[in-house]
Amino acid sequence: MSAPFVTRFAPSPTGLLHRGHAYSALLAHEAARANRGTFLLRIEDIDATRSRKEFEAAIFEDLAWLGLSWPAPVRRQSAHLADYEAALSRLVAAGLVYRCFRTRREVAQAMASAPHGAMDTFRSDPLPSAEEAERLARGEPFAWRLSLAAAQARLGGFGNLTFQEEGAGPNGETGLIQARPELGGDVVLARKDVGVAYHLAVVCDDALQGVTHIIRGCDLFEAAHVQRLLQALLGLPTPVYRHHRLLAGPDGKRYAKRDKAETLRALREAGMTPERLRQEMGL
Structure with a gap:
C-alpha cells in the first residue's frame, strides 16, 4: 500500500x-x-x-x-497560535533561540557594516543576562531569533541535513539537496507584534496537517533550508519539496x-x- x-x-x-x-x-x-x-x-x-x-x-x-x-x-x-507558542517554548527551553532587541533598521545597518564578502544575513549573540534583564524590565520589544550557532552545536553540524527536491531551485538544484540553513542567518521565529513568524508557523502547520509534499514557487527554495533545520530541531518529518518556475x-x-x-x-x-x-x- x-x-x-x-x-x-x-x-x-x-x-x-x-x-x-x-x-x-x-x-x-x-x-x-x-x-x-x-x-x-x-x-x-x-x-x-x-x-x-x-x-x-x-x-x-x-x-x-x-x-x-x-x-x-x-x-x-x-x-492556532497555541501550537506555535508550544513549539517556540521547546526551542527556548533548549537554548536554541535568543532575544534580539535590535530594530529592523539596526539589523539592516549591522548587515551593511559587515566585512566585505560576508553573507547578506544577520547573525548575533545573546545579550549578557544583566543587560537583557534591564531591557526586559524597561519593556523594550524584542524578537526571538533562531541561533544558528546553538543549532549547529546541538546537531553536531549541518552535514546530515538534507531534503528531496523534485522540482528545481532557482539555479536548477534538484534531487537530494544538502541543506544550508546558514543562508538565512539567525532568522526571526516570533515577534511581539505578530507572535509567530513565517518559518516556525509553516513548519508546525505542515507537520500537524500531515503534509507530505510541498509544491510552491522557486522563490521559496532558500526557505526550505531554514525549515529543514527547524524540522530537525523539533523532531518533525521532512516533506518532499517541489519548487516550480515563476x-x-x-x-x-x-x-x-x-x-x-x-x-x-x-x-x-x-x-x-x-x-x-x-x-x-x-x-
Missing part, C-alpha cells in the same frame, strides 16, 4: 490572487489528483495588520472558479501582489475562463 500524498496551497489574505497564485494552486491540486491524494487549503493569516476577511473570501471564490476543491475545515493560522508578465517581471499584478478577479470580469487560463499557463 502506497504512502498517502498530502499537499497544500497556503495563501495569505493580504490581497487578491493573481496568475502566479493560480499556477501554484493548480499544480498542487493536479499533483494530489494524480497521486490519489489530498489537496489542502490553508489560510496564513498571522499578519493581523494586513490580513483581511474580504481577501480570504476572495481566495475561496477564485479557487472555486478555477475548479479546485479541498476538505473542510480550512486551517487558519490565527486560530510566471512573469509581458514586462518580464514575475507576478507579485506588491506590483499590483492583474488579479484573477479582474481576469474573470474581463471574460477569462479557467480553461483558457490553464492553456495560457501551459497546463
